Amino acid sequence: MPETFEPRNIIVTGGCGFIGSNFVHHVVREHPEVHVTVLDKLTYAGNPENIAGLPEDRVELVVGDICDAELLDRIVPGHDAIVHYAAESHNDNSIADPEPFVQTNVVGTFRLLEACRKHDVRYHHVSTDEVYGDLALDDPARFTEETPYKPSSPYSSSKASSDMLVRAWTRTYGIRSTISNCSNNYGPYQHIEKFIPRQITNIIDGIRPKLYGDGKNVRDWIHTEDHSSAVWTILTKGRIGETYLIGADGEKDNITVLRAILKAMGRPEDDFDWVRDRPGHDRRYAIDSTKLRTELGWQPQHTDFESGLESTIAWYREHEAWWRPAKAATEAKYAKQGQ
Numbered sequence: 001m002p003e004t005f006e007p008r009n010i011i012v013t014g015g016c017g018f019i020g021s022n023f024v025h026h027v028v029r030e031h032p033e034v035h036v037t038v039l040d041k042l043t044y045a046g047n048p049e050n051i052a053g054l055p056e057d058r059v060e061l062v063v064g065d066i067c068d069a070e071l072l073d074r075i076v077p078g079h080d081a082i083v084h085y086a087a088e089s090h091n092d093n094s095i096a097d098p099e100p101f102v103q104t105n106v107v108g109t110f111r112l113l114e115a116c117r118k119h120d121v122r123y124h125h126v127s128t129d130e131v132y133g134d135l136a137l138d139d140p141a142r143f144t145e146e147t148p149y150k151p152s153s154p155y156s157s158s159k160a161s162s163d164m165l166v167r168a169w170t171r172t173y174g175i176r177s178t179i180s181n182c183s184n185n186y187g188p189y190q191h192i193e194k195f196i197p198r199q200i201t202n203i204i205d206g207i208r209p210k211l212y213g214d215g216k217n218v219r220d221w222i223h224t225e226d227h228s229s230a231v232w233t234i235l236t237k238g239r240i241g242e243t244y245l246i247g248a249d250g251e252k253d254n255i256t257v258l259r260a261i262l263k264a265m266g267r268p269e270d271d272f273d274w275v276r277d278r279p280g281h282d283r284r285y286a287i288d289s290t291k292l293r294t295e296l297g298w299q300p301q302h303t304d305f306e307s308g309l310e311s312t313i314a315w316y317r318e319h320e321a322w323w324r325p326a327k328a329a330t331e332a333k334y335a336k337q338g339q
Protein backbone atom coordinates (compact mmCIF):
# COMPACT_ATOMS: atom_id res chain seq x y z
CA MET A 1 0.00 0.00 0.00
CA PRO A 2 1.49 3.40 -0.95
CA GLU A 3 2.10 6.03 1.70
CA THR A 4 -0.80 8.44 1.67
CA PHE A 5 0.68 11.03 4.00
CA GLU A 6 4.29 12.23 3.87
CA PRO A 7 5.02 14.34 6.93
CA ARG A 8 8.09 16.57 6.87
CA ASN A 9 7.83 18.52 10.10
CA ILE A 10 6.27 16.80 13.09
CA ILE A 11 5.72 17.56 16.76
CA VAL A 12 6.30 14.65 19.12
CA THR A 13 4.82 15.34 22.55
CA GLY A 14 6.49 13.50 25.42
CA GLY A 15 9.56 12.93 23.24
CA CYS A 16 11.83 12.93 26.31
CA GLY A 17 9.94 10.02 27.91
CA PHE A 18 10.44 6.31 27.32
CA ILE A 19 8.40 5.49 24.23
CA GLY A 20 8.38 9.01 22.79
CA SER A 21 12.18 9.23 22.80
CA ASN A 22 12.47 5.80 21.19
CA PHE A 23 10.11 7.07 18.47
CA VAL A 24 12.27 10.19 17.95
CA HIS A 25 15.36 7.98 17.52
CA HIS A 26 13.40 5.79 15.11
CA VAL A 27 12.30 8.75 12.95
CA VAL A 28 15.79 10.28 12.88
CA ARG A 29 17.29 6.93 11.83
CA GLU A 30 14.63 5.75 9.36
CA HIS A 31 13.18 8.95 7.87
CA PRO A 32 15.93 11.44 7.04
CA GLU A 33 13.52 13.87 5.38
CA VAL A 34 11.62 14.51 8.62
CA HIS A 35 12.28 17.24 11.21
CA VAL A 36 11.06 16.60 14.77
CA THR A 37 10.03 19.19 17.34
CA VAL A 38 9.84 17.54 20.74
CA LEU A 39 7.37 19.19 23.12
CA ASP A 40 7.97 17.96 26.65
CA LYS A 41 7.34 19.37 30.12
CA LEU A 42 10.23 17.36 31.57
CA THR A 43 8.33 15.89 34.50
CA TYR A 44 10.11 13.34 36.69
CA ALA A 45 9.61 10.90 33.75
CA GLY A 46 11.12 13.13 31.07
CA ASN A 47 14.86 13.30 30.55
CA PRO A 48 16.50 15.42 27.83
CA GLU A 49 19.40 12.94 27.88
CA ASN A 50 17.06 10.53 26.08
CA ILE A 51 17.42 12.56 22.88
CA ALA A 52 20.88 14.03 23.52
CA GLY A 53 23.33 13.59 20.65
CA LEU A 54 20.70 13.55 17.91
CA PRO A 55 21.50 16.01 15.09
CA GLU A 56 20.44 19.55 16.03
CA ASP A 57 19.19 20.30 12.52
CA ARG A 58 16.79 17.33 12.80
CA VAL A 59 15.52 17.52 16.38
CA GLU A 60 14.53 20.57 18.42
CA LEU A 61 13.40 20.42 22.06
CA VAL A 62 10.71 22.82 23.28
CA VAL A 63 10.27 22.53 27.04
CA GLY A 64 6.62 23.21 27.84
CA ASP A 65 3.25 21.87 28.86
CA ILE A 66 0.73 20.41 26.39
CA CYS A 67 -1.98 22.10 28.50
CA ASP A 68 -0.57 25.54 27.56
CA ALA A 69 -2.84 26.75 24.72
CA GLU A 70 -0.75 29.87 24.03
CA LEU A 71 2.40 27.82 23.67
CA LEU A 72 0.61 25.48 21.26
CA ASP A 73 -0.56 28.46 19.22
CA ARG A 74 3.05 29.57 18.89
CA ILE A 75 4.63 26.25 17.95
CA VAL A 76 2.00 24.22 16.08
CA PRO A 77 1.74 26.40 12.91
CA GLY A 78 4.28 25.22 10.34
CA HIS A 79 4.07 21.59 11.44
CA ASP A 80 2.12 19.01 9.49
CA ALA A 81 1.48 16.46 12.25
CA ILE A 82 1.39 15.96 16.00
CA VAL A 83 2.23 12.53 17.39
CA HIS A 84 0.98 12.59 20.96
CA TYR A 85 2.91 10.49 23.50
CA ALA A 86 3.01 12.89 26.48
CA ALA A 87 1.16 11.50 29.49
CA GLU A 88 1.26 10.66 33.12
CA SER A 89 1.83 6.97 32.51
CA HIS A 90 2.29 5.04 35.74
CA ASN A 91 -0.68 3.16 37.24
CA ASP A 92 0.73 3.09 40.78
CA ASN A 93 1.19 6.88 40.77
CA SER A 94 -2.36 7.34 39.49
CA ILE A 95 -3.72 5.46 42.48
CA ALA A 96 -1.68 7.56 44.92
CA ASP A 97 -2.46 10.92 43.22
CA PRO A 98 -4.87 10.90 40.25
CA GLU A 99 -5.11 14.65 39.61
CA PRO A 100 -2.10 15.09 37.29
CA PHE A 101 -3.47 12.19 35.23
CA VAL A 102 -6.72 14.01 34.55
CA GLN A 103 -4.87 17.25 33.87
CA THR A 104 -2.22 15.98 31.46
CA ASN A 105 -4.00 13.03 29.88
CA VAL A 106 -7.47 14.54 29.51
CA VAL A 107 -7.06 18.34 29.50
CA GLY A 108 -3.73 18.08 27.64
CA THR A 109 -5.30 15.99 24.87
CA PHE A 110 -8.18 18.47 24.66
CA ARG A 111 -5.69 21.34 24.15
CA LEU A 112 -3.83 19.45 21.43
CA LEU A 113 -7.08 18.64 19.63
CA GLU A 114 -8.09 22.28 19.75
CA ALA A 115 -4.70 23.27 18.32
CA CYS A 116 -5.09 20.70 15.51
CA ARG A 117 -8.56 22.04 14.77
CA LYS A 118 -7.34 25.63 14.64
CA HIS A 119 -4.21 24.99 12.61
CA ASP A 120 -5.44 22.04 10.51
CA VAL A 121 -2.76 19.60 11.57
CA ARG A 122 -2.84 15.77 11.29
CA TYR A 123 -3.02 14.13 14.72
CA HIS A 124 -1.93 10.69 15.91
CA HIS A 125 -2.99 9.69 19.40
CA VAL A 126 -0.90 7.12 21.27
CA SER A 127 -2.96 5.14 23.74
CA THR A 128 -2.90 1.90 25.65
CA ASP A 129 -4.65 -1.47 25.68
CA GLU A 130 -5.47 -0.78 29.34
CA VAL A 131 -8.57 1.16 28.19
CA TYR A 132 -10.20 -2.25 27.59
CA GLY A 133 -9.88 -3.37 31.20
CA ASP A 134 -8.73 -6.93 31.67
CA LEU A 135 -9.45 -10.47 30.56
CA ALA A 136 -9.76 -13.52 32.79
CA LEU A 137 -6.68 -15.76 32.80
CA ASP A 138 -8.67 -18.68 31.38
CA ASP A 139 -10.40 -16.55 28.69
CA PRO A 140 -8.96 -17.26 25.22
CA ALA A 141 -10.24 -13.88 23.90
CA ARG A 142 -7.93 -11.03 22.90
CA PHE A 143 -8.72 -7.32 22.60
CA THR A 144 -9.73 -6.05 19.17
CA GLU A 145 -10.74 -2.60 17.92
CA GLU A 146 -14.35 -3.59 18.67
CA THR A 147 -13.83 -4.44 22.36
CA PRO A 148 -15.86 -2.13 24.64
CA TYR A 149 -13.91 0.22 26.92
CA LYS A 150 -13.78 -0.85 30.58
CA PRO A 151 -10.82 0.93 32.23
CA SER A 152 -9.90 -0.05 35.81
CA SER A 153 -7.48 2.57 37.18
CA PRO A 154 -7.30 6.37 37.25
CA TYR A 155 -4.50 6.05 34.64
CA SER A 156 -6.43 3.85 32.21
CA SER A 157 -9.66 5.81 32.65
CA SER A 158 -7.84 9.07 31.87
CA LYS A 159 -6.42 7.48 28.72
CA ALA A 160 -9.88 6.13 27.80
CA SER A 161 -11.31 9.65 28.26
CA SER A 162 -8.65 11.08 25.98
CA ASP A 163 -9.43 8.48 23.28
CA MET A 164 -13.10 9.50 23.46
CA LEU A 165 -12.19 13.16 22.99
CA VAL A 166 -10.21 12.26 19.88
CA ARG A 167 -13.17 10.35 18.43
CA ALA A 168 -15.55 13.22 19.17
CA TRP A 169 -13.24 15.88 17.73
CA THR A 170 -12.77 13.76 14.61
CA ARG A 171 -16.48 13.24 14.09
CA THR A 172 -17.63 16.73 15.11
CA TYR A 173 -14.83 18.93 13.76
CA GLY A 174 -13.25 16.71 11.13
CA ILE A 175 -9.84 16.46 12.81
CA ARG A 176 -7.58 14.22 10.70
CA SER A 177 -6.78 11.73 13.43
CA THR A 178 -5.81 8.14 14.08
CA ILE A 179 -5.58 6.31 17.42
CA SER A 180 -3.35 3.41 18.39
CA ASN A 181 -3.75 1.27 21.52
CA CYS A 182 -0.58 -0.62 22.28
CA SER A 183 0.33 -3.35 24.74
CA ASN A 184 3.13 -3.19 27.35
CA ASN A 185 6.42 -1.85 26.01
CA TYR A 186 9.94 -2.71 27.09
CA GLY A 187 13.35 -1.53 25.92
CA PRO A 188 15.92 1.22 26.57
CA TYR A 189 15.10 4.55 28.28
CA GLN A 190 12.20 3.14 30.33
CA HIS A 191 11.86 4.77 33.75
CA ILE A 192 13.03 2.48 36.54
CA GLU A 193 9.67 2.72 38.32
CA LYS A 194 8.26 0.32 35.68
CA PHE A 195 8.27 -3.46 36.14
CA ILE A 196 11.16 -4.68 33.93
CA PRO A 197 13.71 -1.87 34.58
CA ARG A 198 12.88 -1.87 38.29
CA GLN A 199 13.73 -5.58 38.53
CA ILE A 200 16.91 -5.20 36.43
CA THR A 201 18.22 -2.26 38.48
CA ASN A 202 17.33 -3.96 41.77
CA ILE A 203 19.36 -7.00 40.73
CA ILE A 204 22.29 -4.79 39.69
CA ASP A 205 22.08 -3.21 43.18
CA GLY A 206 21.98 -6.60 44.92
CA ILE A 207 18.37 -6.05 46.07
CA ARG A 208 15.96 -8.99 45.74
CA PRO A 209 13.33 -8.15 43.09
CA LYS A 210 9.69 -7.82 44.15
CA LEU A 211 6.69 -9.48 42.58
CA TYR A 212 3.11 -8.27 43.04
CA GLY A 213 0.32 -10.65 44.09
CA ASP A 214 0.61 -14.21 42.76
CA GLY A 215 2.72 -13.26 39.72
CA LYS A 216 0.15 -14.75 37.35
CA ASN A 217 -0.96 -11.43 35.83
CA VAL A 218 -0.37 -11.60 32.09
CA ARG A 219 1.01 -8.75 30.01
CA ASP A 220 1.43 -8.74 26.23
CA TRP A 221 5.02 -7.50 25.74
CA ILE A 222 6.24 -5.58 22.71
CA HIS A 223 9.67 -4.12 22.09
CA THR A 224 9.41 -0.34 21.91
CA GLU A 225 11.12 -0.35 18.49
CA ASP A 226 8.17 -2.33 17.10
CA HIS A 227 5.78 0.17 18.68
CA SER A 228 7.65 2.99 16.91
CA SER A 229 7.49 1.34 13.48
CA ALA A 230 3.77 0.66 14.01
CA VAL A 231 3.02 4.29 14.93
CA TRP A 232 4.94 5.50 11.86
CA THR A 233 2.97 3.07 9.67
CA ILE A 234 -0.35 4.30 11.08
CA LEU A 235 0.68 7.96 10.79
CA THR A 236 1.59 7.60 7.13
CA LYS A 237 -0.76 4.87 5.87
CA GLY A 238 -3.59 4.68 8.41
CA ARG A 239 -7.13 5.57 7.46
CA ILE A 240 -8.32 8.81 9.03
CA GLY A 241 -10.74 8.29 11.92
CA GLU A 242 -9.58 4.70 12.52
CA THR A 243 -8.20 2.95 15.58
CA TYR A 244 -5.45 0.33 15.28
CA LEU A 245 -4.34 -2.06 18.01
CA ILE A 246 -0.59 -2.64 18.24
CA GLY A 247 0.74 -5.90 19.66
CA ALA A 248 3.39 -8.51 18.93
CA ASP A 249 1.88 -11.72 20.37
CA GLY A 250 4.10 -11.42 23.44
CA GLU A 251 1.84 -12.70 26.24
CA LYS A 252 3.74 -13.66 29.38
CA ASP A 253 2.86 -13.76 33.05
CA ASN A 254 4.88 -11.60 35.44
CA ILE A 255 6.57 -14.48 37.19
CA THR A 256 7.85 -15.81 33.84
CA VAL A 257 9.25 -12.39 32.97
CA LEU A 258 10.91 -12.04 36.36
CA ARG A 259 12.44 -15.53 36.16
CA ALA A 260 13.74 -14.73 32.65
CA ILE A 261 15.40 -11.55 33.98
CA LEU A 262 16.95 -13.42 36.93
CA LYS A 263 18.24 -16.16 34.63
CA ALA A 264 19.68 -13.68 32.10
CA MET A 265 21.45 -11.90 34.97
CA GLY A 266 22.96 -15.10 36.37
CA ARG A 267 20.77 -15.37 39.48
CA PRO A 268 18.66 -18.26 40.80
CA GLU A 269 15.16 -18.07 39.33
CA ASP A 270 13.48 -18.03 42.76
CA ASP A 271 15.63 -15.21 44.15
CA PHE A 272 12.78 -12.70 44.66
CA ASP A 273 10.23 -11.53 47.28
CA TRP A 274 6.45 -11.52 46.99
CA VAL A 275 4.71 -8.22 47.84
CA ARG A 276 1.09 -7.21 48.37
CA ASP A 277 -0.86 -6.74 45.14
CA ARG A 278 -1.93 -3.24 44.12
CA PRO A 279 -5.68 -2.50 44.21
CA GLY A 280 -7.57 -3.20 40.97
CA HIS A 281 -4.54 -4.90 39.36
CA ASP A 282 -5.69 -6.09 35.91
CA ARG A 283 -5.30 -9.85 35.36
CA ARG A 284 -4.59 -10.26 31.68
CA TYR A 285 -4.09 -8.09 28.60
CA ALA A 286 -3.86 -9.59 25.13
CA ILE A 287 -3.91 -7.81 21.78
CA ASP A 288 -5.17 -8.99 18.42
CA SER A 289 -3.33 -6.76 15.93
CA THR A 290 -4.77 -8.40 12.79
CA LYS A 291 -6.22 -5.12 11.47
CA LEU A 292 -2.85 -3.32 11.55
CA ARG A 293 -1.06 -6.30 10.00
CA THR A 294 -3.53 -7.05 7.21
CA GLU A 295 -4.71 -3.53 6.35
CA LEU A 296 -1.38 -1.67 6.63
CA GLY A 297 1.10 -4.53 6.20
CA TRP A 298 2.97 -3.92 9.50
CA GLN A 299 4.95 -6.73 11.11
CA PRO A 300 6.89 -6.70 14.40
CA GLN A 301 10.63 -7.39 13.98
CA HIS A 302 11.76 -7.88 17.60
CA THR A 303 9.66 -10.84 18.68
CA ASP A 304 12.43 -12.87 20.37
CA PHE A 305 11.65 -11.82 23.95
CA GLU A 306 14.75 -13.41 25.52
CA SER A 307 17.10 -11.60 23.16
CA GLY A 308 15.17 -8.32 23.56
CA LEU A 309 15.46 -8.74 27.31
CA GLU A 310 19.20 -9.42 27.11
CA SER A 311 19.83 -6.25 25.08
CA THR A 312 17.63 -4.26 27.50
CA ILE A 313 19.59 -5.63 30.50
CA ALA A 314 22.84 -4.73 28.71
CA TRP A 315 21.52 -1.20 28.12
CA TYR A 316 20.75 -0.69 31.83
CA ARG A 317 24.16 -2.10 32.80
CA GLU A 318 25.86 0.32 30.39
CA HIS A 319 23.75 3.35 31.34
CA GLU A 320 23.94 3.39 35.11
CA ALA A 321 24.62 7.15 35.06
CA TRP A 322 21.23 7.57 33.32
CA TRP A 323 19.12 5.70 35.92
CA ARG A 324 21.15 6.01 39.13
CA PRO A 325 19.91 9.53 40.09
CA ALA A 326 16.27 8.30 40.21
CA LYS A 327 16.86 4.96 41.94
CA ALA A 328 16.79 5.89 45.65
CA ALA A 329 13.71 8.13 45.32
CA THR A 330 11.85 5.50 43.28
CA GLU A 331 12.48 2.74 45.82
CA ALA A 332 11.58 5.10 48.70
CA LYS A 333 8.23 5.80 47.01
CA TYR A 334 7.52 2.07 46.62
CA ALA A 335 8.58 1.40 50.22
CA LYS A 336 5.97 3.91 51.42
CA GLN A 337 3.33 1.96 49.48
CA GLY A 338 4.58 -1.30 51.00
CA GLN A 339 5.83 -2.51 47.61
Ligand SMILES: NC(=O)c1ccc[n+]([C@@H]2O[C@H](COP(=O)([O-])OP(=O)(O)OC[C@H]3O[C@@H](n4cnc5c(N)ncnc54)[C@H](O)[C@@H]3O)[C@@H](O)[C@H]2O)c1
Pocket residue numbers: 013014015016017018019020039040041042043044045046047064065066067084085086087088089090104108126127128129159181182183184185186191
Ligand atom coordinates in the same frame (compact mmCIF):
# COMPACT_ATOMS: atom_id res chain seq x y z
N1 LIG B 1 4.65 2.24 28.75
C1 LIG B 1 3.85 1.42 28.06
O1 LIG B 1 4.04 0.20 28.09
C2 LIG B 1 2.74 1.97 27.19
C3 LIG B 1 1.95 1.10 26.46
C4 LIG B 1 0.96 1.60 25.61
C5 LIG B 1 0.79 2.97 25.51
N2 LIG B 1 1.55 3.82 26.25
C6 LIG B 1 1.36 5.26 26.08
O2 LIG B 1 2.53 5.77 25.47
C7 LIG B 1 2.76 7.11 25.90
C8 LIG B 1 4.16 7.26 26.44
O3 LIG B 1 4.34 6.37 27.55
P1 LIG B 1 5.75 6.26 28.29
O4 LIG B 1 5.78 4.96 28.98
O5 LIG B 1 6.83 6.61 27.33
O6 LIG B 1 5.61 7.44 29.35
P2 LIG B 1 6.73 8.20 30.20
O7 LIG B 1 6.11 8.46 31.53
O8 LIG B 1 8.04 7.48 30.13
O9 LIG B 1 6.93 9.58 29.43
C9 LIG B 1 5.96 10.59 29.42
C10 LIG B 1 6.60 11.86 28.87
O10 LIG B 1 5.58 12.87 28.80
C11 LIG B 1 6.09 14.08 29.37
N3 LIG B 1 4.95 14.83 29.92
C12 LIG B 1 4.17 14.48 30.98
N4 LIG B 1 3.24 15.43 31.20
C13 LIG B 1 3.43 16.39 30.25
C14 LIG B 1 2.76 17.60 29.93
N5 LIG B 1 1.72 18.03 30.64
N6 LIG B 1 3.21 18.32 28.87
C15 LIG B 1 4.27 17.90 28.14
N7 LIG B 1 4.94 16.78 28.41
C16 LIG B 1 4.52 16.02 29.44
C17 LIG B 1 7.07 13.62 30.45
O11 LIG B 1 8.00 14.65 30.78
C18 LIG B 1 7.72 12.42 29.77
O12 LIG B 1 8.80 12.83 28.96
C19 LIG B 1 1.66 7.42 26.93
O13 LIG B 1 0.64 8.14 26.29
C20 LIG B 1 1.18 6.04 27.36
O14 LIG B 1 -0.17 6.09 27.77
C21 LIG B 1 2.53 3.34 27.08
